[in-house]
Amino acid sequence: MIKLDKIHKAFGDNQVLRGATLHIPKGESMVIIGGSGTGKSVALKCVLGLVTPDAGTIMVDGQDVTTADRDAFLARFGMLFQGAALFDSLPVWQNVAFRLLRGSLKRPKAEAREIAIEKLRRVGLKADVADRLPAELSGGMQKRVGLARAIAADPEIIFFDEPTTGLDPIMAGVINDLIREIVVEMGATAMTITHDMTSVRAIADRVAMLHDGVIQWTGTVAEMDQTADPYVQQFIHGKADGPIEAVR
Amino acid sequence: MNLVLSPLATVGRKTLGMLAGIGRFIMFLFETISHFFRPPFYVGEFFQALLSIGYFSLPVVGMTALFTGGALALQIYAGGARFNAEAVVPQIVAIGMVRELGPVMVGLMIAARVTSSVAAEIATMRVTEQIDALVTLSTNPMKYLTAPRVLAAVIVVPILVGIGDIIGIAGGFLVSTETLGFNSATYLRNTADFLETTDIVSSLIKGAVFGGIAALMGCYYGMNSGRGAQGVGRATKSSVEAAAVLILAANFALTALLFSA
Numbered sequence: 119m120i121k122l123d124k125i126h127k128a129f130g131d132n133q134v135l136r137g138a139t140l141h142i143p144k145g146e147s148m149v150i151i152g153g154s155g156t157g158k159s160v161a162l163k164c165v166l167g168l169v170t171p172d173a174g175t176i177m178v179d180g181q182d183v184t185t186a187d188r189d190a191f192l193a194r195f196g197m198l199f200q201g202a203a204l205f206d207s208l209p210v211w212q213n214v215a216f217r218l219l220r221g222s223l224k225r226p227k228a229e230a231r232e233i234a235i236e237k238l239r240r241v242g243l244k245a246d247v248a249d250r251l252p253a254e255l256s257g258g259m260q261k262r263v264g265l266a267r268a269i270a271a272d273p274e275i276i277f278f279d280e281p282t283t284g285l286d287p288i289m290a291g292v293i294n295d296l297i298r299e300i301v302v303e304m305g306a307t308a309m310t311i312t313h314d315m316t317s318v319r320a321i322a323d324r325v326a327m328l329h330d331g332v333i334q335w336t337g338t339v340a341e342m343d344q345t346a347d348p349y350v351q352q353f354i355h356g357k358a359d360g361p362i363e364a365v366r
Numbered sequence: 367m368n369l370v371l372s373p374l375a376t377v378g379r380k381t382l383g384m385l386a387g388i389g390r391f392i393m394f395l396f397e398t399i400s401h402f403f404r405p406p407f408y409v410g411e412f413f414q415a416l417l418s419i420g421y422f423s424l425p426v427v428g429m430t431a432l433f434t435g436g437a438l439a440l441q442i443y444a445g446g447a448r449f450n451a452e453a454v455v456p457q458i459v460a461i462g463m464v465r466e467l468g469p470v471m472v473g474l475m476i477a478a479r480v481t482s483s484v485a486a487e488i489a490t491m492r493v494t495e496q497i498d499a500l501v502t503l504s505t506n507p508m509k510y511l512t513a514p515r516v517l518a519a520v521i522v523v524p525i526l527v528g529i530g531d532i533i534g535i536a537g538g539f540l541v542s543t544e545t546l547g548f549n550s551a552t553y554l555r556n557t558a559d560f561l562e563t564t565d566i567v568s569s570l571i572k573g574a575v576f577g578g579i580a581a582l583m584g585c586y587y588g589m590n591s592g593r594g595a596q597g598v599g600r601a602t603k604s605s606v607e608a609a610a611v612l613i614l615a616a617n618f619a620l621t622a623l624l625f626s627a
Contacts, residue, residue, distance in 0.1 A: 203496050204496075216505075
Protein backbone atom coordinates (compact mmCIF):
# COMPACT_ATOMS: atom_id res chain seq x y z
CA MET A 119 0.00 0.00 0.00
CA ILE A 120 2.79 2.43 0.94
CA LYS A 121 6.05 2.16 -1.01
CA LEU A 122 9.11 4.28 -0.38
CA ASP A 123 11.69 3.81 -3.13
CA LYS A 124 15.26 5.11 -2.72
CA ILE A 125 14.28 8.22 -0.76
CA HIS A 126 17.02 10.80 -0.29
CA LYS A 127 16.69 13.89 1.87
CA ALA A 128 19.29 16.36 3.11
CA PHE A 129 18.98 19.48 5.26
CA GLY A 130 21.95 21.63 4.23
CA ASP A 131 25.05 19.45 4.64
CA ASN A 132 23.20 16.95 6.81
CA GLN A 133 22.25 13.97 4.60
CA VAL A 134 19.42 12.38 6.61
CA LEU A 135 17.98 9.80 4.18
CA ARG A 136 20.33 8.11 1.72
CA GLY A 137 18.10 5.84 -0.32
CA ALA A 138 15.55 4.53 2.18
CA THR A 139 13.35 1.83 0.63
CA LEU A 140 10.36 0.32 2.41
CA HIS A 141 7.11 -1.42 1.56
CA ILE A 142 4.11 -1.51 3.91
CA PRO A 143 1.31 -3.81 2.69
CA LYS A 144 -2.36 -2.89 3.26
CA GLY A 145 -3.63 -3.60 6.77
CA GLU A 146 -0.16 -4.14 8.22
CA SER A 147 1.28 -2.39 11.24
CA MET A 148 4.86 -1.44 10.44
CA VAL A 149 7.10 -0.01 13.15
CA ILE A 150 10.27 1.80 12.16
CA ILE A 151 12.95 1.72 14.83
CA GLY A 152 16.24 3.55 14.96
CA GLY A 153 18.22 5.93 17.12
CA SER A 154 17.41 9.60 17.58
CA GLY A 155 18.30 11.72 14.56
CA THR A 156 18.40 8.81 12.09
CA GLY A 157 15.60 10.21 9.94
CA LYS A 158 12.55 8.27 11.12
CA SER A 159 10.38 11.37 11.46
CA VAL A 160 11.69 12.73 8.15
CA ALA A 161 10.67 9.50 6.38
CA LEU A 162 7.19 9.76 7.86
CA LYS A 163 6.87 13.44 6.98
CA CYS A 164 7.97 12.66 3.41
CA VAL A 165 5.01 10.30 3.02
CA LEU A 166 2.62 12.98 4.31
CA GLY A 167 4.12 15.66 2.06
CA LEU A 168 5.26 17.77 5.02
CA VAL A 169 8.83 17.34 3.76
CA THR A 170 9.71 17.01 0.07
CA PRO A 171 12.30 14.32 -0.72
CA ASP A 172 15.33 15.36 -2.78
CA ALA A 173 15.14 12.10 -4.76
CA GLY A 174 13.14 8.88 -4.88
CA THR A 175 9.44 8.13 -5.15
CA ILE A 176 6.69 7.50 -2.62
CA MET A 177 3.61 5.64 -3.81
CA VAL A 178 0.37 5.12 -1.89
CA ASP A 179 -1.94 2.59 -3.54
CA GLY A 180 0.12 2.87 -6.72
CA GLN A 181 -0.25 6.65 -6.90
CA ASP A 182 2.70 9.02 -6.58
CA VAL A 183 2.07 11.19 -3.51
CA THR A 184 3.47 14.28 -5.27
CA THR A 185 0.86 14.11 -8.05
CA ALA A 186 -2.14 12.96 -5.98
CA ASP A 187 -5.04 15.32 -5.17
CA ARG A 188 -3.77 16.70 -1.86
CA ASP A 189 -7.08 16.96 0.04
CA ALA A 190 -8.34 13.55 -1.05
CA PHE A 191 -4.94 12.06 -0.27
CA LEU A 192 -4.72 13.56 3.23
CA ALA A 193 -8.33 12.63 3.99
CA ARG A 194 -7.18 8.98 4.01
CA PHE A 195 -4.62 9.66 6.75
CA GLY A 196 -4.70 10.09 10.50
CA MET A 197 -1.66 11.08 12.49
CA LEU A 198 -0.72 11.05 16.16
CA PHE A 199 2.09 13.53 16.75
CA GLN A 200 4.87 13.07 19.28
CA GLY A 201 3.65 15.92 21.50
CA ALA A 202 0.00 15.35 20.46
CA ALA A 203 0.07 18.76 18.65
CA LEU A 204 -3.39 19.68 19.90
CA PHE A 205 -4.64 23.17 19.03
CA ASP A 206 -4.37 25.18 22.26
CA SER A 207 -7.14 27.59 21.40
CA LEU A 208 -9.79 24.93 20.72
CA PRO A 209 -11.63 22.77 23.26
CA VAL A 210 -10.91 19.06 23.20
CA TRP A 211 -13.98 18.07 21.19
CA GLN A 212 -13.21 20.61 18.46
CA ASN A 213 -9.66 19.25 18.29
CA VAL A 214 -10.99 15.74 17.81
CA ALA A 215 -13.66 16.81 15.32
CA PHE A 216 -11.40 19.32 13.52
CA ARG A 217 -11.63 17.53 10.18
CA LEU A 218 -15.38 17.01 10.61
CA LEU A 219 -16.06 20.71 11.16
CA ARG A 220 -14.51 21.95 7.91
CA GLY A 221 -13.48 20.89 4.42
CA SER A 222 -14.77 17.98 2.37
CA LEU A 223 -15.70 15.85 5.42
CA LYS A 224 -17.73 18.64 7.08
CA ARG A 225 -20.74 17.54 9.16
CA PRO A 226 -23.33 19.47 11.20
CA LYS A 227 -21.80 20.73 14.45
CA ALA A 228 -23.95 18.54 16.72
CA GLU A 229 -23.10 15.40 14.74
CA ALA A 230 -19.38 16.27 14.74
CA ARG A 231 -19.50 16.73 18.52
CA GLU A 232 -21.26 13.41 18.95
CA ILE A 233 -18.60 11.64 16.87
CA ALA A 234 -15.85 13.40 18.85
CA ILE A 235 -17.32 12.25 22.16
CA GLU A 236 -17.67 8.71 20.84
CA LYS A 237 -14.00 8.72 19.74
CA LEU A 238 -12.97 10.15 23.12
CA ARG A 239 -14.81 7.26 24.80
CA ARG A 240 -13.03 4.85 22.44
CA VAL A 241 -9.66 6.06 23.77
CA GLY A 242 -10.86 5.84 27.37
CA LEU A 243 -11.80 9.45 28.06
CA LYS A 244 -15.09 10.58 29.55
CA ALA A 245 -17.46 13.00 27.84
CA ASP A 246 -16.75 15.71 30.44
CA VAL A 247 -13.28 16.11 28.92
CA ALA A 248 -14.85 17.34 25.68
CA ASP A 249 -15.24 20.97 26.71
CA ARG A 250 -11.88 21.33 28.45
CA LEU A 251 -8.88 23.00 26.80
CA PRO A 252 -5.83 20.85 25.95
CA ALA A 253 -3.68 22.75 28.48
CA GLU A 254 -5.95 21.46 31.27
CA LEU A 255 -5.11 17.83 30.47
CA SER A 256 -2.21 15.61 31.55
CA GLY A 257 0.34 14.36 29.00
CA GLY A 258 -1.32 10.95 28.83
CA MET A 259 -4.76 12.47 28.31
CA GLN A 260 -3.39 14.74 25.58
CA LYS A 261 -1.94 11.70 23.80
CA ARG A 262 -5.35 10.01 23.99
CA VAL A 263 -7.04 13.11 22.57
CA GLY A 264 -4.41 13.12 19.80
CA LEU A 265 -5.24 9.49 19.13
CA ALA A 266 -8.97 10.26 19.09
CA ARG A 267 -8.29 13.05 16.56
CA ALA A 268 -6.20 10.69 14.42
CA ILE A 269 -9.07 8.20 14.16
CA ALA A 270 -11.96 10.70 14.08
CA ALA A 271 -12.52 10.46 10.32
CA ASP A 272 -11.96 6.67 10.19
CA PRO A 273 -8.74 6.88 8.16
CA GLU A 274 -7.33 3.99 6.12
CA ILE A 275 -3.76 4.83 7.11
CA ILE A 276 -2.62 5.96 10.55
CA PHE A 277 0.82 7.28 11.46
CA PHE A 278 2.13 7.32 15.01
CA ASP A 279 5.17 9.47 15.77
CA GLU A 280 6.84 8.36 19.02
CA PRO A 281 3.47 7.55 20.63
CA THR A 282 4.84 6.83 24.12
CA THR A 283 7.51 9.52 24.46
CA GLY A 284 7.19 11.41 27.73
CA LEU A 285 4.69 9.00 29.29
CA ASP A 286 5.13 6.85 32.40
CA PRO A 287 5.42 3.08 31.70
CA ILE A 288 1.81 2.35 32.70
CA MET A 289 0.37 5.11 30.51
CA ALA A 290 2.75 4.06 27.72
CA GLY A 291 1.31 0.52 28.01
CA VAL A 292 -2.23 1.88 27.86
CA ILE A 293 -1.45 3.90 24.71
CA ASN A 294 0.32 0.91 23.08
CA ASP A 295 -2.67 -1.35 23.76
CA LEU A 296 -5.07 1.29 22.46
CA ILE A 297 -3.08 1.72 19.26
CA ARG A 298 -2.97 -2.02 18.67
CA GLU A 299 -6.70 -2.44 19.36
CA ILE A 300 -7.70 0.48 17.16
CA VAL A 301 -5.48 -0.54 14.24
CA VAL A 302 -6.85 -4.11 14.32
CA GLU A 303 -10.45 -2.97 14.83
CA MET A 304 -10.33 -0.44 11.96
CA GLY A 305 -8.27 -2.67 9.68
CA ALA A 306 -6.03 0.32 9.06
CA THR A 307 -2.52 0.35 7.69
CA ALA A 308 -0.23 1.75 10.39
CA MET A 309 3.23 3.22 10.35
CA THR A 310 4.78 3.92 13.73
CA ILE A 311 8.16 5.36 14.50
CA THR A 312 9.63 4.77 17.91
CA HIS A 313 12.71 3.76 19.83
CA ASP A 314 10.66 2.25 22.63
CA MET A 315 11.04 -1.55 22.34
CA THR A 316 7.93 -2.16 24.48
CA SER A 317 5.91 -0.23 21.89
CA VAL A 318 7.49 -2.25 19.10
CA ARG A 319 6.44 -5.56 20.65
CA ALA A 320 2.92 -4.28 21.43
CA ILE A 321 2.17 -2.58 18.12
CA ALA A 322 4.18 -4.17 15.30
CA ASP A 323 3.33 -6.80 12.72
CA ARG A 324 6.63 -6.02 11.07
CA VAL A 325 9.66 -4.00 12.11
CA ALA A 326 12.09 -1.96 9.99
CA MET A 327 15.40 -0.71 11.30
CA LEU A 328 16.49 2.67 9.93
CA HIS A 329 20.13 3.55 10.32
CA ASP A 330 22.52 5.79 8.42
CA GLY A 331 19.71 6.95 6.11
CA VAL A 332 18.74 3.49 4.84
CA ILE A 333 16.52 0.63 6.02
CA GLN A 334 19.11 -1.81 7.39
CA TRP A 335 16.73 -4.66 8.19
CA THR A 336 13.05 -5.64 8.06
CA GLY A 337 11.22 -8.60 9.57
CA THR A 338 8.54 -9.69 12.00
CA VAL A 339 8.84 -9.18 15.75
CA ALA A 340 9.73 -12.88 16.16
CA GLU A 341 12.41 -12.57 13.46
CA MET A 342 13.73 -9.45 15.17
CA ASP A 343 14.50 -11.45 18.31
CA GLN A 344 16.23 -14.19 16.28
CA THR A 345 18.18 -12.13 13.77
CA ALA A 346 21.96 -11.97 13.85
CA ASP A 347 21.93 -8.50 12.29
CA PRO A 348 24.38 -6.57 14.47
CA TYR A 349 22.47 -3.26 14.11
CA VAL A 350 19.19 -4.77 15.27
CA GLN A 351 20.84 -6.74 18.06
CA GLN A 352 22.65 -3.69 19.38
CA PHE A 353 19.50 -1.56 19.20
CA ILE A 354 16.99 -3.95 20.75
CA HIS A 355 19.34 -4.82 23.61
CA GLY A 356 20.45 -1.22 24.10
CA LYS A 357 24.17 -2.01 23.94
CA ALA A 358 26.70 0.81 23.86
CA ASP A 359 29.14 -1.35 21.83
CA GLY A 360 28.37 -2.32 18.26
CA PRO A 361 28.17 -0.96 14.71
CA ILE A 362 25.90 1.94 15.78
CA GLU A 363 28.01 4.69 17.28
CA ALA A 364 26.74 5.64 20.74
CA VAL A 365 27.65 9.29 20.15
CA ARG A 366 25.96 10.71 17.07
CA MET B 367 43.80 37.95 -4.24
CA ASN B 368 41.71 36.17 -1.63
CA LEU B 369 41.99 39.20 0.64
CA VAL B 370 40.32 41.27 -2.06
CA LEU B 371 37.73 38.70 -3.08
CA SER B 372 36.69 37.53 0.38
CA PRO B 373 34.90 40.76 1.45
CA LEU B 374 33.29 40.95 -1.98
CA ALA B 375 32.06 37.37 -1.64
CA THR B 376 30.62 38.20 1.78
CA VAL B 377 28.82 41.24 0.37
CA GLY B 378 27.55 39.10 -2.51
CA ARG B 379 26.28 36.37 -0.16
CA LYS B 380 24.57 38.92 2.10
CA THR B 381 22.97 40.65 -0.89
CA LEU B 382 21.72 37.36 -2.32
CA GLY B 383 20.41 36.36 1.12
CA MET B 384 18.59 39.67 1.49
CA LEU B 385 17.08 39.45 -2.00
CA ALA B 386 15.97 35.86 -1.32
CA GLY B 387 14.35 37.06 1.92
CA ILE B 388 12.51 39.86 0.11
CA GLY B 389 11.41 37.36 -2.55
CA ARG B 390 10.11 34.95 0.11
CA PHE B 391 8.20 37.75 1.82
CA ILE B 392 6.64 38.96 -1.45
CA MET B 393 5.52 35.40 -2.24
CA PHE B 394 4.09 35.15 1.28
CA LEU B 395 2.22 38.44 0.76
CA PHE B 396 0.73 37.37 -2.57
CA GLU B 397 -0.22 33.95 -1.26
CA THR B 398 -1.97 35.61 1.70
CA ILE B 399 -3.89 37.98 -0.57
CA SER B 400 -4.85 35.12 -2.91
CA HIS B 401 -6.51 33.32 0.02
CA PHE B 402 -8.84 36.32 0.56
CA PHE B 403 -10.58 35.33 -2.68
CA ARG B 404 -10.25 31.52 -2.77
CA PRO B 405 -12.57 29.29 -0.73
CA PRO B 406 -12.85 27.75 1.78
CA PHE B 407 -13.16 30.83 4.01
CA TYR B 408 -12.68 30.42 7.75
CA VAL B 409 -15.33 32.87 8.93
CA GLY B 410 -15.02 31.90 12.61
CA GLU B 411 -11.28 32.54 12.57
CA PHE B 412 -11.89 35.89 10.85
CA PHE B 413 -14.39 37.10 13.45
CA GLN B 414 -12.16 35.89 16.28
CA ALA B 415 -9.29 37.90 14.75
CA LEU B 416 -11.56 40.95 14.43
CA LEU B 417 -12.34 40.68 18.13
CA SER B 418 -8.80 40.13 19.36
CA ILE B 419 -7.16 42.71 17.07
CA GLY B 420 -9.94 45.29 17.23
CA TYR B 421 -12.06 45.14 20.35
CA PHE B 422 -9.35 44.00 22.76
CA SER B 423 -6.95 46.69 21.49
CA LEU B 424 -9.39 49.47 22.33
CA PRO B 425 -8.13 50.18 25.89
CA VAL B 426 -4.48 50.54 24.90
CA VAL B 427 -5.35 52.54 21.77
CA GLY B 428 -7.70 54.80 23.74
CA MET B 429 -5.21 55.52 26.52
CA THR B 430 -2.35 56.14 24.07
CA ALA B 431 -4.44 58.52 21.97
CA LEU B 432 -5.80 60.37 25.02
CA PHE B 433 -2.37 61.13 26.45
CA THR B 434 -0.87 61.90 23.04
CA GLY B 435 -3.64 64.41 22.29
CA GLY B 436 -3.21 66.03 25.70
CA ALA B 437 0.57 66.28 25.37
CA LEU B 438 0.24 67.65 21.84
CA ALA B 439 -2.07 70.42 23.07
CA LEU B 440 0.43 71.40 25.78
CA GLN B 441 3.33 71.39 23.29
CA ILE B 442 1.48 73.46 20.66
CA TYR B 443 0.34 75.93 23.27
CA ALA B 444 3.86 76.34 24.71
CA GLY B 445 5.52 76.42 21.26
CA GLY B 446 2.87 78.71 19.79
CA ALA B 447 3.34 81.19 22.66
CA ARG B 448 6.82 81.96 21.28
CA PHE B 449 5.26 83.72 18.29
CA ASN B 450 1.84 84.61 19.72
CA ALA B 451 0.07 81.72 18.01
CA GLU B 452 -1.46 79.97 21.06
CA ALA B 453 -4.88 80.15 19.42
CA VAL B 454 -4.00 77.54 16.79
CA VAL B 455 -4.02 74.71 19.36
CA PRO B 456 -7.39 73.19 18.18
CA GLN B 457 -6.37 73.23 14.53
CA ILE B 458 -2.87 71.79 15.09
CA VAL B 459 -4.11 69.13 17.51
CA ALA B 460 -6.75 68.07 15.00
CA ILE B 461 -4.43 67.98 12.01
CA GLY B 462 -1.58 66.43 14.00
CA MET B 463 -3.74 63.69 15.46
CA VAL B 464 -5.69 62.84 12.33
CA ARG B 465 -2.95 63.07 9.73
CA GLU B 466 0.03 61.73 11.67
CA LEU B 467 -0.06 60.85 15.33
CA GLY B 468 -3.35 58.96 15.36
CA PRO B 469 -2.47 56.43 12.64
CA VAL B 470 1.19 56.13 13.65
CA MET B 471 0.53 55.70 17.38
CA VAL B 472 -2.26 53.20 16.75
CA GLY B 473 -0.06 51.38 14.20
CA LEU B 474 2.81 51.12 16.66
CA MET B 475 0.49 49.99 19.46
CA ILE B 476 -0.92 47.30 17.16
CA ALA B 477 2.65 46.29 16.27
CA ALA B 478 3.44 45.96 19.97
CA ARG B 479 0.24 44.20 20.95
CA VAL B 480 -0.94 42.26 17.92
CA THR B 481 2.22 41.55 15.90
CA SER B 482 3.99 40.15 18.95
CA SER B 483 1.10 37.94 20.02
CA VAL B 484 0.42 36.67 16.49
CA ALA B 485 4.12 35.89 15.92
CA ALA B 486 4.48 34.15 19.29
CA GLU B 487 1.27 32.15 18.82
CA ILE B 488 2.07 30.95 15.30
CA ALA B 489 5.74 30.32 16.13
CA THR B 490 4.68 28.18 19.10
CA MET B 491 2.29 26.32 16.81
CA ARG B 492 5.21 25.74 14.43
CA VAL B 493 7.50 24.49 17.22
CA THR B 494 4.87 22.18 18.73
CA GLU B 495 3.97 20.70 15.31
CA GLN B 496 0.48 22.23 15.34
CA ILE B 497 1.13 23.67 11.87
CA ASP B 498 2.07 20.18 10.61
CA ALA B 499 -1.07 18.86 12.29
CA LEU B 500 -3.15 21.42 10.37
CA VAL B 501 -1.67 20.19 7.09
CA THR B 502 -2.38 16.54 7.94
CA LEU B 503 -5.96 17.59 8.71
CA SER B 504 -6.30 18.91 5.13
CA THR B 505 -6.17 22.55 6.29
CA ASN B 506 -3.89 25.07 4.61
CA PRO B 507 -2.14 26.98 7.45
CA MET B 508 -1.88 30.13 5.31
CA LYS B 509 -5.62 30.05 4.70
CA TYR B 510 -6.53 29.15 8.29
CA LEU B 511 -4.05 31.27 10.25
CA THR B 512 -2.65 34.05 8.06
CA ALA B 513 -5.44 35.19 5.74
CA PRO B 514 -8.12 35.76 8.46
CA ARG B 515 -5.71 37.70 10.69
CA VAL B 516 -4.37 39.95 7.93
CA LEU B 517 -7.84 40.63 6.48
CA ALA B 518 -9.23 41.37 9.96
CA ALA B 519 -6.37 43.78 10.69
CA VAL B 520 -6.84 45.62 7.37
CA ILE B 521 -10.53 46.10 8.19
CA VAL B 522 -10.42 46.81 11.91
CA VAL B 523 -7.29 48.93 12.36
CA PRO B 524 -8.75 51.88 10.37
CA ILE B 525 -11.69 51.78 12.79
CA LEU B 526 -9.25 51.84 15.70
CA VAL B 527 -7.43 54.75 14.05
CA GLY B 528 -10.72 56.64 13.70
CA ILE B 529 -11.49 56.03 17.36
CA GLY B 530 -7.92 56.98 18.29
CA ASP B 531 -8.22 60.22 16.31
CA ILE B 532 -11.44 61.16 18.15
CA ILE B 533 -10.02 60.28 21.58
CA GLY B 534 -6.77 62.12 20.78
CA ILE B 535 -8.70 65.25 19.81
CA ALA B 536 -10.74 64.81 22.99
CA GLY B 537 -7.50 64.64 24.99
CA GLY B 538 -6.36 67.92 23.45
CA PHE B 539 -9.82 69.42 24.08
CA LEU B 540 -9.80 68.43 27.76
CA VAL B 541 -6.32 69.83 28.39
CA SER B 542 -7.05 73.01 26.42
CA THR B 543 -10.40 73.77 28.03
CA GLU B 544 -9.54 72.65 31.58
CA THR B 545 -6.00 74.00 31.96
CA LEU B 546 -5.21 76.36 29.08
CA GLY B 547 -8.36 78.45 29.26
CA PHE B 548 -9.87 77.69 25.85
CA ASN B 549 -13.60 78.10 25.32
CA SER B 550 -15.07 74.67 24.65
CA ALA B 551 -17.55 75.72 21.93
CA THR B 552 -14.91 77.73 20.05
CA TYR B 553 -12.45 74.86 20.36
CA LEU B 554 -14.88 72.38 18.86
CA ARG B 555 -15.91 74.75 16.07
CA ASN B 556 -12.28 75.46 15.13
CA THR B 557 -11.52 71.73 15.09
CA ALA B 558 -14.52 70.92 12.90
CA ASP B 559 -13.95 73.83 10.52
CA PHE B 560 -10.30 73.04 10.00
CA LEU B 561 -10.46 69.30 9.37
CA GLU B 562 -11.06 68.22 5.77
CA THR B 563 -12.45 64.97 4.43
CA THR B 564 -9.08 64.14 2.85
CA ASP B 565 -7.44 64.33 6.30
CA ILE B 566 -9.84 61.74 7.65
CA VAL B 567 -9.68 59.50 4.57
CA SER B 568 -5.88 59.56 4.57
CA SER B 569 -5.90 58.66 8.27
CA LEU B 570 -8.08 55.62 7.60
CA ILE B 571 -5.98 54.56 4.57
CA LYS B 572 -2.89 54.70 6.75
CA GLY B 573 -4.68 52.63 9.36
CA ALA B 574 -5.52 49.91 6.82
CA VAL B 575 -1.94 49.78 5.53
CA PHE B 576 -0.43 49.75 9.05
CA GLY B 577 -2.87 47.07 10.19
CA GLY B 578 -1.95 44.91 7.20
CA ILE B 579 1.77 45.37 7.88
CA ALA B 580 1.39 44.55 11.59
CA ALA B 581 -0.58 41.32 11.05
CA LEU B 582 1.49 40.24 8.06
CA MET B 583 4.77 40.62 9.95
CA GLY B 584 3.44 38.60 12.89
CA CYS B 585 2.27 35.81 10.59
CA TYR B 586 5.41 35.81 8.42
CA TYR B 587 7.88 35.61 11.28
CA GLY B 588 5.70 33.12 13.16
CA MET B 589 5.42 30.81 10.14
CA ASN B 590 9.19 30.99 9.56
CA SER B 591 10.17 30.61 13.20
CA GLY B 592 13.25 28.66 14.27
CA ARG B 593 13.15 25.78 16.73
CA GLY B 594 12.58 25.89 20.48
CA ALA B 595 11.96 28.75 22.89
CA GLN B 596 14.79 30.74 21.31
CA GLY B 597 13.17 30.43 17.89
CA VAL B 598 9.85 31.70 19.24
CA GLY B 599 11.59 34.59 21.04
CA ARG B 600 13.55 35.57 17.96
CA ALA B 601 10.46 35.40 15.72
CA THR B 602 8.51 37.61 18.13
CA LYS B 603 11.30 40.19 18.47
CA SER B 604 12.02 40.32 14.73
CA SER B 605 8.33 40.64 13.85
CA VAL B 606 7.83 43.67 16.11
CA GLU B 607 11.04 45.33 14.89
CA ALA B 608 10.10 44.76 11.24
CA ALA B 609 6.50 45.91 11.77
CA ALA B 610 7.54 49.11 13.58
CA VAL B 611 10.14 50.07 10.97
CA LEU B 612 7.84 49.24 8.06
CA ILE B 613 4.94 51.20 9.61
CA LEU B 614 7.12 54.29 9.98
CA ALA B 615 8.53 53.87 6.47
CA ALA B 616 5.03 53.34 5.04
CA ASN B 617 3.85 56.42 6.95
CA PHE B 618 6.51 58.53 5.26
CA ALA B 619 5.66 57.08 1.84
CA LEU B 620 1.91 57.56 2.32
CA THR B 621 2.33 61.11 3.66
CA ALA B 622 4.46 61.98 0.63
CA LEU B 623 1.89 60.38 -1.67
CA LEU B 624 -1.27 61.79 -0.07
CA PHE B 625 -0.15 65.29 0.94
CA SER B 626 2.62 66.19 -1.52
CA ALA B 627 0.32 68.24 -3.77
